Amino acid sequence: MARSTGHSRPVIKDVARLAGVSAPTVSRYLNGTARIAEDKRGRIAKAIKQLGYEPSVVARALSNREMDSVVVFAANPSAFSTSATNHGVEAAARRRRFLLNIVSLDEADMDSVEQRVRMGLSIRPAGAVVYEYDRAGIRALDYIPKDLPIVVVGGSFGDGDYQVVNAEREGGRWMTMHLLDLRHETVFHVARAAGPTDNTRTNGWRDALEERGAAIHEPIVVSSTDLEEAVEAGRRLGKRDDVTAVFAGNDETAIGVIKGLREVGRQVPDDVSVVGFDDQNFGPLWSPALTSYSQNFREMGERAFRMLYEQVKARRDGADAPQPRVEVVEGQPRLRDSETEYVPW
Amino acid sequence: MARSTGHSRPVIKDVARLAGVSAPTVSRYLNGTARIAEDKRGRIAKAIKQLGYEPSVVARALSNREMDSVVVFAANPSAFSTSATNHGVEAAARRRRFLLNIVSLDEADMDSVEQRVRMGLSIRPAGAVVYEYDRAGIRALDYIPKDLPIVVVGGSFGDGDYQVVNAEREGGRWMTMHLLDLRHETVFHVARAAGPTDNTRTNGWRDALEERGAAIHEPIVVSSTDLEEAVEAGRRLGKRDDVTAVFAGNDETAIGVIKGLREVGRQVPDDVSVVGFDDQNFGPLWSPALTSYSQNFREMGERAFRMLYEQVKARRDGADAPQPRVEVVEGQPRLRDSETEYVPW
DNA sequence: CTGAAAGCGCTTACAG
DNA sequence: CTGAAAGCGCTTACAG
Numbered sequence: 158m159a160r161s162t163g164h165s166r167p168v169i170k171d172v173a174r175l176a177g178v179s180a181p182t183v184s185r186y187l188n189g190t191a192r193i194a195e196d197k198r199g200r201i202a203k204a205i206k207q208l209g210y211e212p213s214v215v216a217r218a219l220s221n222r223e224m225d226s227v228v229v230f231a232a233n234p235s236a237f238s239t240s241a242t243n244h245g246v247e248a249a250a251r252r253r254r255f256l257l258n259i260v261s262l263d264e265a266d267m268d269s270v271e272q273r274v275r276m277g278l279s280i281r282p283a284g285a286v287v288y289e290y291d292r293a294g295i296r297a298l299d300y301i302p303k304d305l306p307i308v309v310v311g312g313s314f315g316d317g318d319y320q321v322v323n324a325e326r327e328g329g330r331w332m333t334m335h336l337l338d339l340r341h342e343t344v345f346h347v348a349r350a351a352g353p354t355d356n357t358r359t360n361g362w363r364d365a366l367e368e369r370g371a372a373i374h375e376p377i378v379v380s381s382t383d384l385e386e387a388v389e390a391g392r393r394l395g396k397r398d399d400v401t402a403v404f405a406g407n408d409e410t411a412i413g414v415i416k417g418l419r420e421v422g423r424q425v426p427d428d429v430s431v432v433g434f435d436d437q438n439f440g441p442l443w444s445p446a447l448t449s450y451s452q453n454f455r456e457m458g459e460r461a462f463r464m465l466y467e468q469v470k471a472r473r474d475g476a477d478a479p480q481p482r483v484e485v486v487e488g489q490p491r492l493r494d495s496e497t498e499y500v501p502w
Numbered sequence: 503m504a505r506s507t508g509h510s511r512p513v514i515k516d517v518a519r520l521a522g523v524s525a526p527t528v529s530r531y532l533n534g535t536a537r538i539a540e541d542k543r544g545r546i547a548k549a550i551k552q553l554g555y556e557p558s559v560v561a562r563a564l565s566n567r568e569m570d571s572v573v574v575f576a577a578n579p580s581a582f583s584t585s586a587t588n589h590g591v592e593a594a595a596r597r598r599r600f601l602l603n604i605v606s607l608d609e610a611d612m613d614s615v616e617q618r619v620r621m622g623l624s625i626r627p628a629g630a631v632v633y634e635y636d637r638a639g640i641r642a643l644d645y646i647p648k649d650l651p652i653v654v655v656g657g658s659f660g661d662g663d664y665q666v667v668n669a670e671r672e673g674g675r676w677m678t679m680h681l682l683d684l685r686h687e688t689v690f691h692v693a694r695a696a697g698p699t700d701n702t703r704t705n706g707w708r709d710a711l712e713e714r715g716a717a718i719h720e721p722i723v724v725s726s727t728d729l730e731e732a733v734e735a736g737r738r739l740g741k742r743d744d745v746t747a748v749f750a751g752n753d754e755t756a757i758g759v760i761k762g763l764r765e766v767g768r769q770v771p772d773d774v775s776v777v778g779f780d781d782q783n784f785g786p787l788w789s790p791a792l793t794s795y796s797q798n799f800r801e802m803g804e805r806a807f808r809m810l811y812e813q814v815k816a817r818r819d820g821a822d823a824p825q826p827r828v829e830v831v832e833g834q835p836r837l838r839d840s841e842t843e844y845v846p847w
Numbered sequence: 848c849t850g851a852a853a854g855c856g857c858t859t860a861c862a863g
Numbered sequence: 864c865t866g867a868a869a870g871c872g873c874t875t876a877c878a879g
Contacts, residue, residue, distance in 0.1 A: 168856055179866050184858055192864060214624045215563045216856035219871050224560065226603075226625075234592065235800075240585035247579065247606050251618070256625060257604050258571075261592050273596070279559045280571075280601060384787055412787045419789070439784055442729055442757045444764070455580075513872055524850050529874055537848060561872035564855050848879105855874085863865085 167208040175204035187212060214256070218281060226256040227465060228277040230297045231288035234261040237437070238454050239288060242310060245458020246286055253466055258282065262293035274300040284308070284465040289316055292353065306468035308461045313354035318481035319468065321460045322356050328450040328488050329361025332432050333404050335490065337369050340499040341402035341430065346376035347390045347414050349406040358434055362404050379406075384413045391417020394429075401429055401499050408433035408440050408449055415443075415495070430496030436488075446493035457486045512553040520549040532557060559601070563626060571601040572810060573622040575642045576633035579606040582782070583799050584633060587655060590803020591631055598811055603627065607638035619645040629653070629810040634661055636697040651813035653806045658699035663826035664813065666805045667701050673795040673833050674706025677777050678749050680835065682714050685844040686747035686775065691721040692735045692759050694751040703779055707749050724751075729758045736762020739774070746774055746844050753778035753785050753794055760788075760840070775841030781833075790839035797833040805829055 173180040178197050185191040186201045193201070204210070218224035227250055231239050247257045260277035262270055274297050277285070285301055288294050289312030298317070301307055309317030311325075336344045343366060348359045359376055366373050377393070379386035387405070391414035394400045403418075405411035411433030415425045423429050426445060433440065436451030467479045518525040523542050530536040531546045538546070549555070563569035572595055576584050592602045605622035607615055619642050622630070630646055633639050634657030643662070646652055654662030656670075681689045688711060696702045704721055711718050722738065724731035732750070736759035739745045748763075750756035756778030760770050768774050771790060778785065781796030812824045 170856080180856090181858075181867085182865060185865085188858080190858085194864060197864090211620060211624055213564075213626070213856050215560055215569065215626055216871090217858075218560045219558075219564050219856080219873085220858045222871070234589040235582065235586040237580065237582070237585075240582075240588075241580040243585075243604065244579040244606060247604060251605075251621070254621065256621070259588065259592060259602050259604050260596075261589060275556060276596070276599065276601070279556055281558070281560055384783065388787070409784060409787070412784055416787055416789065437784075438729065439754055439757055439782075442733070442754070442761055444761065515872080525872090526851085526874075527849060530849085533874085535874085539848060542848090558872050561855090562874075564857085564872080565874045567855070850877105850879090852877085853875090856871105858871085859869090861866105861868085 167210045169210075169212065171208055172201065172204045172210050175208065176200040222281060223283050224256070224281050225254060226250075226258055226280060226282045227284055227286055227462065228258040228260055228280070228282045229286040229288065230260050230262055230274065230277060230294065232262040232264050232291050232293040234259065237435075238290070238452070241454035242288065242458040242461070245455040245460075246462045247458070248455075249459040249462035249466075255283070255462075255466075262297060264291055264293045267293060267296060270296045271300045273297075278302075278305070283469045286310060286461050286465060287317075289354070295353070306465055306472065308465045310457055310461050311354070311356070313356055314483055316354070319464050320483040321457050321464060322483060322485055323452045323454070323457055324485055324487045325356045325358050326361040326364065327485070328434065328452070328490075329358035329404070330365045331361070331490055332434065332450055333362045333365035334369075335492075336402040336404065336430060336432065336496060337365060337371060339402070339430065339496060342399075342499070343371040343374070344402045344404050345374055345394055345400050346404045347387060347394075347406060347410055348376040348378050349381040349410060350378055351406075358404075358406055379410060379413075381407075384409055387413025388417040388420070390414055391419075392421050394418065395421035395423040402496070403429060403431045405431060405433050407435045408437040408447060411447055411449070411495070412443065426495050426497040430499070432496050436491050440491070441493060443495070445495045448493045448495045449491050450488050451491050452488040453486055460484055460486060512555045514555070514557065516553055517546065517549045517555050520553065521545040567626060568628050569601070569626050570599060571603055571625060571627045572629055572631055572807060573603040573605055573625070573627045574631040574633065575605050575607055575619065575622060575639065577607040577609050577636050577638040579604070583635070583780075583797070586799035587633065587803040587806070590800040590805075591807045592803070593800075594804040594807035594811075600628070600807075600811075607642055609636055609638045612638060612641060615641045616645050618642075623647075623650070628814045631655060631806050631810060632662075634697070634699070640698070651810055651817065653810045655802055655806050656699070656701070657697075658701050659828055661699070664809050665828040666802050666809060667828060667830055668797045668799070668802055669830055669832045670701045670703050671706040671709065672830070673779065673797070673835075674703030674749070675710045676706070676835055677779065677795055678707045678710035679714075680837075681747040681749065681775060681777065681841060682710060682716060684747070684775065684841060687744075687844070688716040688719065689747045689749050690719055690739055690745050692732060692739075692748060692750050692755055693721040693723050694726040694755060695723055696751075703749075703751055724755060724758075726752075729754055732758025733762040733765070735759055736764075737766050739763065740766035740768040747841070748774060748776045750776060750778050752780045753782040753792060756792055756794070756840070757788065771840050771842040775844070777841050781836050785836070786838065788840070793836065793838045793840045795833050795835050798831055802831045805831060
């Protein structure tokens with residue numbers, strides 16, 4: 158395994174020698190962990206620059222028993238929500254010079270969750286972020302030691318001590334209320350199969366109907382992979398003449414529903430109002446431009462890291478852990494042209 | 503910094519003691535780096551299981567000067583292509599028990615590229631994968647030491663010694679040919695601003711026109727963020743009556759173009775055929791269902807890791823590096839309803 | 848086949 | 864403020 162590293166990179170000893178100090182002094186300089194004489198500071202700085210020295214994060218991690226890194230555990234790694242959240246976590250982590258490790262989970266392979274978690278933790282990260290939009294994420298929580306800083310993203314309130322959730326339920330409620338405000342007598346709902354959390358769009362929809370005393374028709378649940386099911390839902394709804402407004406669980410579903418509605422001769426928004434969720438980039442281009450609810454995944458990721466870092470920092474400083482809390486990241490409704498006021502004949 | 507780790511996890515010494523052998527023997531057992539007596543094998547295996555021992559990847563990395571991990575450098579971390587490719591890399595890496603680190607690059611902040619690369623390499627990964635769809639990726643290559651195994655994903659042929667590219671150009675050529683086969687006299691093109699590579703959809707489009715001797719009208723280049731530009735392109739094209747077929751650089755663009763075309767009274771596909779690229783999931787739901795070209799990003803990611811691993815393995819075995827090569831991952835046309843045969847009046 | 852020793856590159860008590 | 868020493872948890876020549 159002896160690799161010919163060529164001229165290997167400089168190590169702390171080289172810096173120390175060049176600066177005429179000991180390695181521990183360089184270490185203290187780097188970590189700000191003790192006061193260093195002014196002249197030595199200068200010499201060390203120069204030596205570092207001259208050598209192009211970079212501390213080995215691996216050696217540091219071995220010594221500290223902990224790496225400056227976060228692991229994120231997430232199912233659906235290629236979903237927009239996941240990757241946008243990752244991006245936020247990474248950006249915030251980078252500012253603290255933390256590295257990001259991604260370990261994907263697989264809903265279809267729950268048996269591997271434990272092993273994947275172990276793998277992710279084998280690097281001894283300073284903390285973990287778990288996206289708890291689904292069962293795999295929830296399961297992952299079981300395998301993470303209680304003493305490791307964790308932040309849960311998404312999920313139900315109370316699933317984690319430290320949690321950042323998007324306003325799923327609030328958003329669902331808002332969109333439904335909006336339709337009700339437009340005088341629709343009630344709002345039908347085509348839902349994606351949701352995880353077992355209560356912070357869901359569907360619950361928000363129900364909240365609004367209950368609050369207004371509107372009729373609650375069981376939601377039609379469609380697969381999030383086979384969009385044809387949404388089209389079929391649209392057809393079914395289109396055949397009922399009590400359907401004037403539909404809240405779709407996401408934008409793809411909304412599109413499918415609109416398509417199905419049209420197939421059976423109902424126009425959107427003239428005959429039926431349809432709103433989506435997620436505000437995907439194709440929404441504004443749709444005909445009609447799709448009204449939707451925009452979530453800020455990037456922001457969620459950034460907040461998740463910051464919340465994690467607070468815990469890590471406190472631990473490293475020997476301070477008390479920060480107060481556990483749930484942060485709700487609000488989204489924003491984007492009103493466009495796919496819904497309109499209900500006008501009875 | 504002394505953390506109360508509670509009961510710390512078992513280390514190799516604990517296993518050795520319990521099995522009645524030395525630590526190096528356990529190490530050799532774990533790595534298959536020497537023959538071990540049958541009875542000791544058994545005892546070691548039992549001790550490992552009993553203790554729930556897991557080797558410290560950090561200690562191992564320090565000793566080996568290299569971590570069992572890959573870094574991927576990529577701009578546009580939340581783009582579907584990026585995240586799907588990441589997923590492929592991660593899946594293939596996991597099989598080899600390699601960890602994945604993600605470092606995002608930022609086109610808008612080229613100055614930070616060097617620092618980001620250094621950060622990503624600070625962990626001493628066994629290799630790096632660079633997504634070279636844009637300038638940031640290309641720049642990143644400059645900062646990665648030549649002796650580190652690298653695989654370039656995307657980009658021009660020949661940018662890297664080891665490269666996996668999708669059939670961008672081939673795909674563009676195919677789609678254009680398809681339209682020409684439908685008797686359109688020529689095909690107009692609305693392109694996204696492309697990176698400085700030659701393996702582009704636009705070049706494929708040009709290839710096809712040249713091959714058939716069709717008229718080449720300069721492509722309209724639109725931003726990949728502001729979809730309104732695509733709509734505007736659609737309007738402009740719609741006003742010319744020599745426009746009967748449009749190859750859009752991707753599906754969002756295609757949708758925008760269709761919208762613009764409609765605004766000026768041209769129907770798709772009756773008056774103008776429009777095809778997209780990428781085969782996003784909303785394509786089939788569009789009216790008309792969008793004809794597009796589907797790429798296999800996941801597969802690209804998997805191949806990228808495998809190609810990287812070959813290099814890593816050879817290096818570790820002290821063997822010759824594998825032959826440099828470029829693998830082209832083919833996509834697949836998805837013919838739907840947005841294009842049709844040209845019928846002159 | 849296997850053990851004692853040294854080393855990977857840091858950090859942190861312990862003295863001074 | 865600063866250095867010598869020991870340790871983090873592995874791996875790898877070196878002997879045997």
